Every structure is written in C-alpha cells, then in structure tokens.
Amino acid sequence: MSAQPGDALSGNEIDLQQIAALVDTGDPAAIAAAVAPLHPADLAELLNILPRPESRKTVFGLLPATVAATVVTRLSPAALTEILESRSDDELQGLVEELDSDDAADLLESVSKERAQAVLQGLPGSVAARIQQLLKYPPDTAGGLMKSEYAAVLQGATVEEAVEIVRTLAEAVADIHNVLVVDHRFHLLGVLSLSRLILARAGETVDAVMDRQVISVTVDTDQEEVARLFRKYDLVSLPVTDPRGALLGRITVDDIVEVLEEEANEDFSKLSGLGQEEPLFDSPGRAIKRRLPWLGLNLFTTSLSASVIGLFEGTIHSRALAAALMTIVAAQGGNAGVQTLTVMVRGMAMGKVGLAQARGILFKELAVACGNGIALGIAAGVVTYLLHGEPLLATVLGIALVVNFLIAALVGSLIPLILRWLRADPAIASSVFVTACTDMCGFFSFLGLLSIGLRYV
C-alpha cells in the first residue's frame, strides 16, 4: 500500500458509506483500489455496514491473509457468522493460524463444535493444544481474556538474549510491550519494559535491570477485578499465572478497554431492568424473551402497590383528587430512589463502597432526602392549596412527600448494600425493586395520612 503524507491525518475520517456505495457498483478494480489503504478496523466496519451478503464476500475475498485475520476479530456477530459460513475449513484454518491464541479461541467459539474440532486437528499439535486450553477457561475470567504468546527469559539471561527473544517474537506477535523474567519453575521474578530494555547496557543481566514489582493475576480472576488492576496500576499488559504462580499468558490493555465497556453496559442493563445486556440490533423475539420476565416481575410488584390503594377505597370515594395526588408522591419517591441507587451501584462497581462506608453513605442519603423532601413538599403543598383550596390535602401531600423521600433514601442505599453483603451483584437491585417500594410506601403514606386526617376534619 502506498500512502501520501496527507493520509497520516485522515486515518480516522474515511467515508465508509461512500466506499459501500462503490462496492455496490461491482467494479472489481475500483473496489480493490478503494479497499487496499483501509485499516483493518475500518474494513471490519465496512463489512458490518454492507447491506448485501454478496458484496461482503467480494470485499473479504480481496483481503491478504494477515489483514483478513485481523478484520475477522472485529466483525459484528451477524457478519462474522455469514463470512465464516462462506469459507471452507481450510480457509478457516488459515485464518486461525494468523491469529494470536486468544483471538483464535474466540473465533473457534463462534463456529460449530464439529467445525472447530476439524480445524484444530489440522493445526500443528502444540498450537492446537494451546488454543484448546484457552477454550476451557470461562470467558469472563483472566484465563478467558489472556493470550498464550508472551516474551519471557530465564533469570540470569543477558540483555542481548532478551532483545533476541523480542526479535523472534515480534515477527509474529504485534503487541509485545515487555519481557517477563522467570525462574526455572516459570515463576515470575520481574518485568522489563521495551524502553528499559533499549536503555540497558550491553552485557548486563536482566536481573540487574528488571522491575521486581510485578502485578499479576491467576487464571480464575474475575474480569472486573482484572480491569480494576489495569486501572489502578496503569498497566498495558498483565501476566497471568496458574494457581501455583507459574506463568501461563498475558492480558493486553485493548481487551480491557472492551471489558470496561462491557461491565458498564452490564450495570446499565441490570439497573434498568433488562437483566443482561441487549445488543442494539437484536431480534424482537430475543428482546421480548429478555425483557418480559422483568416486566412480569414489575407487573406483580405494581399490583402489590396498587392493592395498597384498594385499602383506601372509601378515602378515594370521598376525595377523587386524592387519586391524582397519590401518583405524585409515588413518582417522586421513585425518582429519588433511582438517583440514590445509581450513585451506589456505580460507586460499588468502581470498588469504592465497602460495608465500612455504609453508615456514612446512609446518613448522607438521609440528609439529602430531608433537604429535597422538605423543599419539594412545601412547594407541592403550597401549589395544591392555591389550586384546589383544600388545606388537608395540601398538608398531607407535603408530609407524605418527605416520608417517601426518606423511604427512597433507605431503600436506594440499603438494597445494594444488602445484596453486596449476600455476595450478590448490587446492580440486580434494579430500579424495578426500588420503585416497587417507593410506589407502595408513597400510596400508603399519602392515603393513610389522608384517611386519618379525614376522620378528624
């Protein structure tokens, strides 16, 4: 590929829609010329947005093997399935051979078991064994994220030997950031960044120049914990060991960037009652299946809240306006509760809330609830009095709002804390549960206070 100086700056401003239109015209020479200078990430995006399967196959067929392999790791699930189905087992094996072990394992996970087996049998024994090993780790653990390719030397090696290892590996592996130093049992002793390797004098041993503070994880570490370590220690690469401390592989920061997105999306989805993350372009059938259980649960909880209203039928008969005002109390509590819940769940996800901090947070939330409740309670009471001239309804509305704000603070902070204490994920304390409580308490406090008030007025 040839590039002009100007290209350097326009790398991120390619008009893929225009290229997609060109692909649809079907002129092979023009397509090849337009596609050749693209970055693999842009090629993947192009393949994802191409509307016709035929054009997708045409473009993919034009790519050199190494580029095709990188592109494959970035396709949307739908485009990936389509392209893999159009390739022979031999071609699939060619792709797997070009990939790092972690991407190879991910690729084989997206074809049928039989096909994966056939491809693995065609690979050299050591490569197949390595991929098969990776396939065994759960995808949301350090083992599921790591690749088996890394640069390592034995303690006592010279700096030249370490440079030689990097030279040998760098031909095949793109993202070597450092050299790991191990003992004869493969236990980690230290790490040498490439820039420190370049700094070192010829003839020195790696032991003399390595950094002995190595952060590492074991294969079974949860991906959320792995991401926390990357964030805390500003890592680019993290070694992974077996439970006994022997080196198995490494995780690179690009995979962690994806994990961070994934974890944030997971929290989001749980909080808003989606249960698990929903792909934007999922089929309606799958989306219904995912959302219906939460909505069903919500139907049950709102029916419970509504049954509270049934207790006060007489009150509503005598003051139909009460039916309107009670919904304000419930909705305000729900909103305040979700605010508290959001602060809590995100704080927990970032590792900032332990049980030790619980009391302080609870006091803060109750103080906030008092402040907001009194301000809005007075506002709502005054406006109701001015509009409807009913002092009893206005007073009851104001008091019920304060009560429900306090309930919202309690529920919004305690539910996630209790779930954490039960070792469950705090994010499943979705707004469904919080609003169920605030609805119920909102109706009860407003209608209860009103029915007491009506008895004495």
Next chain:
Amino acid sequence: MSAQPGDALSGNEIDLQQIAALVDTGDPAAIAAAVAPLHPADLAELLNILPRPESRKTVFGLLPATVAATVVTRLSPAALTEILESRSDDELQGLVEELDSDDAADLLESVSKERAQAVLQGLPGSVAARIQQLLKYPPDTAGGLMKSEYAAVLQGATVEEAVEIVRTLAEAVADIHNVLVVDHRFHLLGVLSLSRLILARAGETVDAVMDRQVISVTVDTDQEEVARLFRKYDLVSLPVTDPRGALLGRITVDDIVEVLEEEANEDFSKLSGLGQEEPLFDSPGRAIKRRLPWLGLNLFTTSLSASVIGLFEGTIHSRALAAALMTIVAAQGGNAGVQTLTVMVRGMAMGKVGLAQARGILFKELAVACGNGIALGIAAGVVTYLLHGEPLLATVLGIALVVNFLIAALVGSLIPLILRWLRADPAIASSVFVTACTDMCGFFSFLGLLSIGLRYV
C-alpha cells in the same frame, strides 16, 4: 527496595488496612519498612484511607521524590488538597518537576491560581511554557488529555538515531511505546513501535520500516471521540496535532481507561436524573443542589400526569378500583420505556446508532412492545377478572397496557434520536422525560377507555 521472589505474585494482595493501623502506632522505623515496598498506586490508596491528617503527612514525608510525584497523581481530591497545603512552594515545584507535563498541569489546576503562578515562575522557561500551554485546553478534549513528552525523529533518520532518542527520553519518561516520524514542518509521516524498532536492521532508515497508517487527532477533539478511536484501533498511544497537522503531543491508554469510566458514569448519571456525575462521598448540600432541579422538574411533569387523572374524576367516583389499576398501566409503561431508552443511549454512546438505523430500531421496538404488551395485557386482564369479577375493568386494563407499551417504545426510542438530531446529548433524555410521557399516556388511555366503556355498559 529489596524484593523476594514471592513478592512478585502478591503485588495485588496487600492488606492496606493493616498498614494503616501500623501507621497509627507512630513507630517511624516500622512505618518506613512497611511503606517502602509499596507500589505508588497502593501508597496513594493508603494515603486516601488514612483517617488522621498527621499520619498522612508522616507517610508522604517518607517517600522519595519520584515516588511522591506518582503518588500525588492518584490521590483523592480531599487527600490531595490536604497534602498540597502542607507542602511549601519549593516542595510543590519539586513535585511538578518530576511529573510528565499532563500530570503537572493537572496538579497545578488543583492549587490556587497564585500558587500555580509562583511555581511556574520557578521552573525553567521551556517547561513552564509547555505546562501553561496544556492548562489552556479544556479538560475533556484531546488537548486536555495529552502530554507534551514524546519520541519523534525527522524522516530520513536511521534506526540507530531513533533508538538513541528513545534512550535519551526513557530516562525521564516512563511510557514510551513508539517513535513518531515527522517531516520538517512536524507533520506526522509514520510511526514505529518499539518492538518494530528492535526488529529493524542496523543502517536502515526509519522511513523504510515505519508504519504509515497513523491514526491521530487534533487538540480540540472531544474525549469521547478520542476514546472511540482507542477502542476501534486498539491503540496504546495516540498522537495529537494542531489544526494544521503539526505534532503537539500524545495521549496514552491509561488516561483513556479513566475517560471510559467517566463517560459511562456520566451516561448513568444523566439517565437516572442526576444531571452530572455525583461523587459517592459528596456533601449532602452539594448532592441536594445537584439532584433538586431534576426532582423539581419531575414534580412538574408528574403533576401534569396527575392532572390527566383530574379529567376523569367522575369515572373514579363510580369505580374506585380504577384509581388502583391506572397506576399499574403507568408503571408498566415507565419500565418498558426505560428499557428501550437504556438500549438506545448505550448504543449511541458506543457509536452504533446513527439516524440511518433509526427506522429499523423503531420497528424492532414497536414489535417488542406488541409482544410484551399483549402477553402482559392478557395476564393482567385475566387476573383482574378473576379477583374482582368486573369484565369491563379487566378488558380496559388489558387494552390500555398494550397502548402504553407502544407509547413507551415510541418515546423511549424517539426522544434520544430527536436529541441526537438536535445535536444534544441523547443521555439527557433521562428517565424523567420518558416516565412523564408513559405516566400521562397510561392514565389517559386507561381512564379514557374506561369512561367510554362505562357509557355503553
């Protein structure tokens, strides 16, 4: 610091609480021994959790200058302010001199303008000018994230010259990942990763071995776009240029990991009506100030919904049960709407939804709403009939649920799309707006259908 082989594996399992207790005993030798082997990130966490200002100062005073500088970049705002106030201007200047330009600028932003000025005047002119330049960029742009330290060579340089540049820089700058190749106007021509530099043969020019596909951004690029490029192209380091394309600095992936967290938290906070991100341990006063406007808005919108109920006072008088059932319709719509909203807003944040996809998404959401609405409408209708034996109320409840699910799908997907079209942030379409619509339509459809039904029964 001396380390035993075992240390390598326990880097992430230090009991900071135990060290904090030791610090409180006040034994200087024991404290120094416990603190010496800690990673700067752990030292910062220790300082953050120490309860007494005195012990914080003791521990910080023990740190060597380079370590102290790294620690300072990771302190909580409260601990940072406290420590900076206890340091003289000379000591502050010492810290600034140890830091990369981006961290130095951040540090100076957390002291008073006068103090920052005093420190800048004590620095060598070129260093001060560089930091002052960085202070001018808004913090959420590429300029605000970048550092001015990078390795660059002119085109035509040899590989040895590039290695020499890295050697010179690596003494002072920790995270050199690559060498940038520029022309005489400082325009970017290519990039050489350190591993490719190690691979290259002696005597080759950098032009022969560099990668010409350089992704870069201009100083004014928004941090969300910067993060998207890191994710898309799996970057560790991204060059930043002025609007004319001349190299100014680079952004490293560790800063992007923070941006991703920040952006996710921002979306979360907006969606749940917090407006902007709220620190977990914020003061109640500030928390009230932040949340009150949203709750006030919500009070207004729920009052509008409640006024819809006022239109049907007669209906509620004749069937008090209606007051209970209408809240179920409203709550169900609210939940379904927030589900749709979450999928949309996250999809947009990840750059997956453009206006081109809008029609497809809307159809999908309407299909999902039909499915869920019919399933839950039948369930709710049947149960209501069995419990209360009122066929009219049961039928109206079922139909109103389907109607409100459809409204929820429309509102949950259209509000963010319209905001995007207006070039506003889709996440401000917080659940406040969506639930206002679903409440109003829920009450209206249920009570409206019921009052029509009552006329004919």
